[in-house]
Amino acid sequence: MSVLQEISSNVRNMKQLEYAILARRVNQIKEGLKQGVRKPYKEIIDVSWGDPHRAGVKPLSFVRQVVTACIYPQLINSNKLPADVRQRAQRLLGECAGGSVGSSTATAGIPELVHRVSDFIMRRDGGAPSHPENIYMSSGAQWALTNILNVLVNREASTRTGVLTPGPCYSITNLSIMELGAVIVPYYLNEEQGWELQVEELHRALESAKGVCNPVALYVINPGNPSGHVQSRKSMQEVIRFVSEKRLFLLADEVYQDCVYGEKSEFVSYKRALMEMGPPLSDTVELASFHSASKGLMGECGLRGGYVELVNLDRAVMKYIHNLFSKDSCAPVLGQLALDLMLNPPQPGDPSYPLYNAEIQHIRSTLARNVKRACEVVNSLLGFYCQPVEGGAFAFPRVYLPPKAIQKAKEVGMKPDTFYCMRLLEETGLLVSPGSEYRQKEGTYHIRFCIITSEDIMEELLKRLSSFHTQFMKDFS
Amino acid sequence: MSVLQEISSNVRNMKQLEYAILARRVNQIKEGLKQGVRKPYKEIIDVSWGDPHRAGVKPLSFVRQVVTACIYPQLINSNKLPADVRQRAQRLLGECAGGSVGSSTATAGIPELVHRVSDFIMRRDGGAPSHPENIYMSSGAQWALTNILNVLVNREASTRTGVLTPGPCYSITNLSIMELGAVIVPYYLNEEQGWELQVEELHRALESAKGVCNPVALYVINPGNPSGHVQSRKSMQEVIRFVSEKRLFLLADEVYQDCVYGEKSEFVSYKRALMEMGPPLSDTVELASFHSASKGLMGECGLRGGYVELVNLDRAVMKYIHNLFSKDSCAPVLGQLALDLMLNPPQPGDPSYPLYNAEIQHIRSTLARNVKRACEVVNSLLGFYCQPVEGGAFAFPRVYLPPKAIQKAKEVGMKPDTFYCMRLLEETGLLVSPGSEYRQKEGTYHIRFCIITSEDIMEELLKRLSSFHTQFMKDFS
Numbered sequence: 013m014s015v016l017q018e019i020s021s022n023v024r025n026m027k028q029l030e031y032a033i034l035a036r037r038v039n040q041i042k043e044g045l046k047q048g049v050r051k052p053y054k055e056i057i058d059v060s061w062g063d064p065h066r067a068g069v070k071p072l073s074f075v076r077q078v079v080t081a082c083i084y085p086q087l088i089n090s091n092k093l094p095a096d097v098r099q100r101a102q103r104l105l106g107e108c109a110g111g112s113v114g115s116s117t118a119t120a121g122i123p124e125l126v127h128r129v130s131d132f133i134m135r136r137d138g139g140a141p142s143h144p145e146n147i148y149m150s151s152g153a154q155w156a157l158t159n160i161l162n163v164l165v166n167r168e169a170s171t172r173t174g175v176l177t178p179g180p181c182y183s184i185t186n187l188s189i190m191e192l193g194a195v196i197v198p199y200y201l202n203e204e205q206g207w208e209l210q211v212e213e214l215h216r217a218l219e220s221a222k223g224v225c226n227p228v229a230l231y232v233i234n235p236g237n238p239s240g241h242v243q244s245r246k247s248m249q250e251v252i253r254f255v256s257e258k259r260l261f262l263l264a265d266e267v268y269q270d271c272v273y274g275e276k277s278e279f280v281s282y283k284r285a286l287m288e289m290g291p292p293l294s295d296t297v298e299l300a301s302f303h304s305a306s307k308g309l310m311g312e313c314g315l316r317g318g319y320v321e322l323v324n325l326d327r328a329v330m331k332y333i334h335n336l337f338s339k340d341s342c343a344p345v346l347g348q349l350a351l352d353l354m355l356n357p358p359q360p361g362d363p364s365y366p367l368y369n370a371e372i373q374h375i376r377s378t379l380a381r382n383v384k385r386a387c388e389v390v391n392s393l394l395g396f397y398c399q400p401v402e403g404g405a406f407a408f409p410r411v412y413l414p415p416k417a418i419q420k421a422k423e424v425g426m427k428p429d430t431f432y433c434m435r436l437l438e439e440t441g442l443l444v445s446p447g448s449e450y451r452q453k454e455g456t457y458h459i460r461f462c463i464i465t466s467e468d469i470m471e472e473l474l475k476r477l478s479s480f481h482t483q484f485m486k487d488f489s
Numbered sequence: 490m491s492v493l494q495e496i497s498s499n500v501r502n503m504k505q506l507e508y509a510i511l512a513r514r515v516n517q518i519k520e521g522l523k524q525g526v527r528k529p530y531k532e533i534i535d536v537s538w539g540d541p542h543r544a545g546v547k548p549l550s551f552v553r554q555v556v557t558a559c560i561y562p563q564l565i566n567s568n569k570l571p572a573d574v575r576q577r578a579q580r581l582l583g584e585c586a587g588g589s590v591g592s593s594t595a596t597a598g599i600p601e602l603v604h605r606v607s608d609f610i611m612r613r614d615g616g617a618p619s620h621p622e623n624i625y626m627s628s629g630a631q632w633a634l635t636n637i638l639n640v641l642v643n644r645e646a647s648t649r650t651g652v653l654t655p656g657p658c659y660s661i662t663n664l665s666i667m668e669l670g671a672v673i674v675p676y677y678l679n680e681e682q683g684w685e686l687q688v689e690e691l692h693r694a695l696e697s698a699k700g701v702c703n704p705v706a707l708y709v710i711n712p713g714n715p716s717g718h719v720q721s722r723k724s725m726q727e728v729i730r731f732v733s734e735k736r737l738f739l740l741a742d743e744v745y746q747d748c749v750y751g752e753k754s755e756f757v758s759y760k761r762a763l764m765e766m767g768p769p770l771s772d773t774v775e776l777a778s779f780h781s782a783s784k785g786l787m788g789e790c791g792l793r794g795g796y797v798e799l800v801n802l803d804r805a806v807m808k809y810i811h812n813l814f815s816k817d818s819c820a821p822v823l824g825q826l827a828l829d830l831m832l833n834p835p836q837p838g839d840p841s842y843p844l845y846n847a848e849i850q851h852i853r854s855t856l857a858r859n860v861k862r863a864c865e866v867v868n869s870l871l872g873f874y875c876q877p878v879e880g881g882a883f884a885f886p887r888v889y890l891p892p893k894a895i896q897k898a899k900e901v902g903m904k905p906d907t908f909y910c911m912r913l914l915e916e917t918g919l920l921v922s923p924g925s926e927y928r929q930k931e932g933t934y935h936i937r938f939c940i941i942t943s944e945d946i947m948e949e950l951l952k953r954l955s956s957f958h959t960q961f962m963k964d965f966s
Contacts, residue, residue: 015640015641015705015738015775015802015803015806016803016805016806018640018641018642018643018646018650018705019640019643019806019809020642020643020644020645020646021645022644023639023640023809023812023813024809026809026812026813026816027812028808028811028812028815029812029815032815035595039600058586061593063586063587063592063593064591065586065587065588065589065591065592066586066587066589066592066593067587068587071589071591076560076561077561079560079561080557080560080561080564083553083556083557083560084553084554084556084557087557108791109535109540109542109543110540110542110543110544110545111542112542112543112548112791113791113792114541114542114548114788114789114790114791114792115540115542115543115790115791116538116540116543116783116790116791117791118512123516151628151793151817151821152818154816154817154818155817158816162500162668163492163495163496163500164492164495165495165497166495166496166497167497167499167644167670168497168498169495169497173495184815184816184818187812187815187816188816191639191813191816193644228492228495261492298492306593311591312591313591313592313593313818314585314589314590314591314592314593314594314819314821314822314823315590315591315821315822315823316628316793316818316819316820316821316822325492326492326493328493329492329493329496331505332496332500332501332503334505335500335503335504335505335664336500336503336668338505338506338509338661338664339503339631339635339661339664339665339668340628340631340632341629341631341661341790341793342791342793343793344628344791344792344793344821344823344824345791345792345793346791346792346821346823347821
């Protein structure tokens, strides 16, 4: 009586993440290490996720203190916590139903917090108006993206819906598109030009969809994951003109907006770029912009907080979106709180400011150093090349695998870069993820690793990677 | 360039929750009260949700203390927290990647926690085996249900997939089924028999689906929401035989398993009932059982933690389910922790036990009293009748509305029970939800209100309801 025959092709077609092969193995190794199995390393270093705390980054004290006082309100009256922490907690609890973070919230999130998200957006975007009724808080940005995709993907049309997505692209987005039964139309970022998004490539991709599917949306990630590229305002304006001309909905994944390292790089939101272009574009281009408490310097992935802002959407469409969010109950309250604290950090003069500022500066300088070291070391290795990492959470160097290694990978039934990552894991205990997870260009191979780590972890990572890589290249030369 | 024309009928057909009309109005009233608008009440009492903290129930100290220490590990070394709290926090943090609740977790949840969920299930079910690989933690039970429905609903078959759901039924489940484009096949619980689930009615419902859809699953909620009924083992055995005979997948929503009040009522899980029936049933009936940290006596809705256990599923189906959970990143870590603490509370002899036990007993005795008082008061009112509340979080009394009230509702374009609830809200500031939200039997009207409240809130609720109802019946007699 299995339901197996009922499963429709959208679910069948969701590919297992390439990473899952490595995840299974890493669990076995961890289990082995616990049982005393001898390995040339004592601990796994897992930098395969964009997960700062996993990689040794410390949480921000201010955020943890406020959340703590909200969970355990007795602490609001203790003098162990700074006055602004206690005031903030008091205010947030006053905004929770029944004064408890254990209560559900309205579908879009706690109303006062949603208002403050819209204030943040206006500040960020030089005053361009933002309306609370266009904002939905969610359990991470990806959850919100799935709901928006749900209104874009027509499951009944004779021609399947297409979504233009970058190559390389964050793998979970591709999974979400597949789950809805839509077609991924890849446009490739230009690796040689530092993973630039080039509008000619968008035209090519759109052309390639003819006769295959009906493209309705363009998905961009800026700063890039895994590419590390930060788009220029000019490039964004070209993209906006393109989506306007081709009548595409623009999905802007901007979760790494606080993570910009390039000296000449600057994060500009798509909302801002669009508003600066004025009418008719600013009145017509349909845009969804996503942000998250998981990313950036705070890195509270485990609390699950994100939001989407919708721009220029028809009221009827907003109603459908509301219904879709309704079915998810509400976003985790502590994720909502963490997002609020991220967008409204302590200000100079506040008791918490000196510590907050010192911690943020420490993370920033660590990241600047990590990015520099990662590129230096990787680029010093034969058969490796990393484009400048201007932003985001990852380095995504290209690895030029020797033909013998590619042959060996085929023999063991793995993709060549998965084979490389598996060997790296087995021999050094270092877990990175393979480029084949991210729809890299056919015939190229990459690895992705998180650069939002502590200095120690970064040095250990580079040490393990270097010695492994040198030996690997010898073994397969 | 609106995407409006792209929206497929599954999304278009998702009805706005009936409750949304009331939710909008309640926000206006709250805003008005803030601005000094005079009303015959000072505060809204919102018992329309199954949200204990919103309704004045206090969080459990043990749960909040452990979560606090996990968020702010400095507290683990403070002697302000009981020793077992600190030990528990230490252990949980050791199970989080990087020792931080800010890290993401594996798709199914933190492995050690998933193991403990399976231990809990075995203890609960008298030793019937439970395997960690069949368990997925999720951001509330509803999220897990959507993923399971996703593998059951075939979007490509010429005949649409049907799911048998109770009338009355938790409204969000109906929304999730609609979102996937499946057909709701209602089976009605027998109100006169205390909302009993009768197997003849299942046969009738299945018969009614002929030529309309292809039913693949039966969804049950036990203890009932909103019905308050607790199923007997005998009734469950009949259901199991029915799904086996009709080759239906059994979806058992058991989130209120800790909330049983009836003197003769006992919660038995479907897993246990199934295992006790032995082969071939226990080897073949496909079952998904859901539980949640939002419900029960702890009531931490805002933390968002739940799980599903899958029984007798094909390995291939489990792979698809894994992929579906993968796309959601992971369940909120603090929700996972709360679930773990709910399933593994302090034991006699632990330093936290006396306080924990006192708090739990206080909630239990409050609930017993609330249930008694709610039924007494409601049943003393003319035109109201409430079946015994044996379990769950709600009273769901039937209200016999006078024809003039029904007429008036029609005139203002509202469903009669929504009209009743709106008047109740306007005049007394008491927010309950209308039976039309839950697919009640045609021609009957009900209201639903939460009974997991503080004693004060329950008394105030009953006072407001009584005086309003008496006047309402006079006005429309």
